[in-house]
Amino acid sequence: MKTVFRIMVLAVVLSVCFSCDDTEDINSGVTVNTEDFTITAPLVVRELDTLGFLRGSSSEGEVTFSLISQTPRNSVKLGTRFGEIIASNPEVFNSGSTDEVRLQVSVKKQKTEKISNVLILRNLNDPDGDGVENNADNAPNDPCLPVQDVSYTGFNPFNALWRAADCDADGSSNLDEFNAGTNPYVDESLIGDADGDGVRDDEDEAPNDPCLPEQFQGYEGFNQDNEVWALADCDGDGISNMDEVANGDSPYPQPDLPCNEILNFELENFERELRTVDSNNGEGVTIGVIGDDCGTFIFTGGSIFNQGCFNEDVQIPFFFQPSAPGSSNGTVTVAATTYSCLSEDGTTSFGFTVEGFGTYSGSASTVELTYTITTEEGEAIPGTLIIRPLE
Known part of the structure; x- marks a missing residue:
């Protein structure tokens, strides 16, 4: 009789334990969905560009994302709530040092977690780094063709071919111009500023009038050694620009406008x-x-x-x-x-x-x-x- 009783007690205990496990599973019954996927980066990647979005959802609303590993290191960072894949080191994607970045990402809701493997491929459709895809580039290995407008900024400053070229033929490489803050598509030595107002003649609405375009107090882009500018009186107060500068005053007027205007x-x-x-x-x-x-x-x-x-x-x-x-x-x-x-x-x-x-x-x-x-x-x-x- 004691043996039967002991067996019955053990059965009840085991039943309760299994029941507890089932309850926990039921109560924590959160499902998380994600997947492995591949994306291709843009032709030119800039710092903080969003390259794509992680994939994940759950039966209980929003999931959180966290980066487990990445190769190469420090290539990207994640927006933890919305899953943005953000470029933190554009050189990885632009220089040719590697053709792919691999991420391992945790997708989690409460205690339920799944792993997503993400492959980001470097865009190989622009070998010369001019920012023009091969199918639209009449010279895919010449970084200076097609000829670009002076305002063009779509180039890849990490591409070896583009860096070594001299697209404005001024004797300075594209890389040297880029590092110096000058325009690799313009030979600045050929563009003057006749009136000394700091606006290049090709952009100046009145290239011989040092007071146009109109500037206001705080502007310091003028060339005080230019005689045309020095002799002018841009604020109309009877004192020449050069004398205003010598006195420590601004040669330009204070605008009589509300600040928001x-x-x-x-x-x-x-x-x-x-x-x-x-x-x-x-x-x-x-x-x-x-x-x-x-x-x-x-x-x-x-x-x-x-x-x-x-x-x-x-x-x-x-x-x-x-x-x-x-x-x-x-x-x-x-x-x-x-x-x-x-x-x-x-x-x-x-x-x-x-x-x-x-x-x-x-x-x-x-x-x-x-x-x-x-x-x-x-x-x-x-x-x-x-x-x-x-x-």
């Missing part, structure tokens, strides 16, 4: 919460504040460069300069600005100094800044910061 976009485009994407540290959020001077916006918050600063009193002033009167686009400048970065526990503060130069699009509320951050120890860290609307 000078910048030609609604100031509120940047006076709000915006997303930041930093080439070194990923994504963060900043809040834009209008500065005291027209064209100055102050981007605030410890996450502007996403360095892990836990103090919100970080303030980086950006100066916006329109590229031309009436333009809603232009350049941004960050003069050397020092700020502190507070650790999470609030006990340690690190000092940084940032300065940089870039561009903005007023209508798109987007800024792209190439910067250098210098640490207290003197280490210089280069990077790119993009400020854009929250999606």
